[in-house]
Amino acid sequence: MxxxxxxxxxxxxxxxxxxxxxxxxxxxxxxxxxxxxxxxxxxxxxxxxxxxxxxxxxxxxxxxxxxxxxxxxxxxxxxxxxxxxxxxxxxxxxxxxxxxxxxxxxxxxxxxxxxxxxxxxxxxxxxxxxxxxxxxxxxxxxxxxxxxxxxxxxxxxxxxVSFGSVAVNASPSGSEVRVDGRRVGNTPLTLRDVPEGRVTVEVSRDGYDSVSQSVTVRPDATTQVSASLNRETGGLRVDSDVPARVLIEGQGAGGTPLRVRVRPGVINVNVVPLDPAARTETLLVRVNAHEDTSIVCRAAPEFTCSVR
The missing domain is CATH 2.60.40 (Immunoglobulin-like)
Known part of the structure; x- marks a missing residue:
C-alpha cells in the first residue's frame, strides 16, 4: 500500500x-x-x-x-x-x-x-x-x-463551530478511511460531527495506491467523497542488444526494448531472441511497488540476461 x-x-x-x-x-x-x-x-x-x-x-x-x-x-x-x-x-x-x-x-x-x-x-x-x-x-x-x-x-x-457530515465511498469497498491523518473506519462510511472547513480525506487499502482528497465541509450538509483505488504496480524494463520477444507469466508482453507496469511480487520472465540459434533466457524477477526493475540482455559470447 x-x-x-x-x-x-x-x-x-x-x-x-x-x-x-x-x-x-x-x-x-x-x-x-x-x-x-x-x-x-x-x-x-x-x-x-x-x-x-x-x-x-x-x-x-x-x-x-x-x-x-x-x-x-x-x-x-x-x-x-x-x-x-x-x-x-x-x-x-x-x-x-x-x-x-x-x-x-x-x-x-x-x-x-x-x-x-x-x-x-x-x-x-x-x-x-x-x-x-x-x-x-x-x-x-x-x-x-x-x-x-x-x-x-x-x-x-x-x-x-458548526458541523457537517462526510460520506465516503470507494472501490474496492472496505477500504480504510482517514480524516486529517486519523483513522475513522472503512468504506462505505458516513462521518458525522466533522467541523466545518477544509479537511483531508485519505482512502487506502493494502495492495492499492491510496487516494487523498481535500474537501470543504459545510454546516449541516453532507459532503460526498468517492475514490477509485488502483492496484499498486512496479516498473519492468527489458533491454537487449539483439531483437527479442518478452513473455511475462507466459503471456506475450512485447518486444525489446520493453517498458511495462506489473503487479509487485516475483514474476516469471522469458526473453526469447528472434534469432532461432540463440537460447531463451528464463528469469524469476522480484518487482517492488513504485520501483523500476531492469533486465539487461547481451548476445555475446552467448545470449544471457541479468537483473539490475
Whole structure:
C-alpha cells in the first residue's frame, strides 16, 4: 500500500497553540502559588471526527465548573474571539467545593481565565477589554499589593463551530478511511460531527495506491467523497542488444526494448531472441511497488540476461 498521508493542522488546534504561547505572564498559572484551581467545561465537548478537542456547537458550553484546594476568591474573565471581555465575579468559594459559572454563548475561539486569589481582587476594569494585554494589565495591577504566591490563573479554551457530515465511498469497498491523518473506519462510511472547513480525506487499502482528497465541509450538509483505488504496480524494463520477444507469466508482453507496469511480487520472465540459434533466457524477477526493475540482455559470447 502506498500511503501518501497529508496531515493538516486544524484551525482550532493552530489557534490554541499560538494563543496559549502568547498569553501574557499575569494570565498564566503563577509559580509557587499558594492556591490552586481546577476548571472543566460542561457539558463535554463534541467528539469530533478529526480528533480536535474543545469543540462545541452553538451556543457553546453552558458552564465552567471550578474547584479550589483551599478557601479562596475567584473571578472568571471570558475573552471571546470577537467583542469585549466579560467579567464574572464568583466571590468567595470554600475549599474542595465544586462551583458552576454560567457562560454566555459565543462564536469561534474563546478563552476563559479563572483568577483565584487568597484575598479579593477587583477585576471589573477588564470588562470590555479587546486584548489579552488589557486584561493582563488589570490583573497585574489588582494583584500588585498581594504577597508573592497569593494568586494564580487557570486557562480554559474552546471553540464554537458548526458541523457537517462526510460520506465516503470507494472501490474496492472496505477500504480504510482517514480524516486529517486519523483513522475513522472503512468504506462505505458516513462521518458525522466533522467541523466545518477544509479537511483531508485519505482512502487506502493494502495492495492499492491510496487516494487523498481535500474537501470543504459545510454546516449541516453532507459532503460526498468517492475514490477509485488502483492496484499498486512496479516498473519492468527489458533491454537487449539483439531483437527479442518478452513473455511475462507466459503471456506475450512485447518486444525489446520493453517498458511495462506489473503487479509487485516475483514474476516469471522469458526473453526469447528472434534469432532461432540463440537460447531463451528464463528469469524469476522480484518487482517492488513504485520501483523500476531492469533486465539487461547481451548476445555475446552467448545470449544471457541479468537483473539490475
Amino acid at each position: 502506498n500511503r501518501r498521508v497529508v496531515r493538516l493542522f486544524s484551525v482550532g488546534a493552530l489557534l490554541t497553540g499560538l494563543l496559549s504561547a502568547c498569553v501574557p505572564a499575569p494570565l498564566r498559572a503563577q509559580p509557587n502559588a499558594q492556591v490552586q484551581v481546577q476548571t472543566a467545561l460542561t457539558p463535554a465537548p463534541v467528539q469530533a471526527v478529526t480528533g480536535e478537542g474543545g469543540l462545541y456547537r452553538s451556543p457553546g458550553p453552558s458552564a465552567l465548573q471550578l474547584r479550589t484546594d483551599r478557601p479562596a476568591f475567584v473571578t472568571a474573565v471570558l475573552v471571546p474571539q470577537s467583542g469585549g471581555a466579560q467579567v464574572f465575579p464568583v466571590g468567595a468559594v470554600a475549599a474542595d467545593t465544586s462551583v458552576a459559572v454560567t457562560l454566555p454563548g459565543t462564536r469561534g475561539f474563546t478563552q476563559v481565565f479563572t483568577v483565584t486569589s487568597l484575598q479579593p481582587l477587583n477585576l471589573g476594569a477588564a470588562a470590555g477589554a479587546r486584548s489579552l494585554d488589557e486584561v493582563a494589565r488589570v490583573v497585574q495591577q489588582a494583584a500588585a499589593p498581594l504577597p508573592t504566591g497569593s494568586y494564580t490563573v487557570a486557562t480554559t479554551v474552546y471553540r464554537v
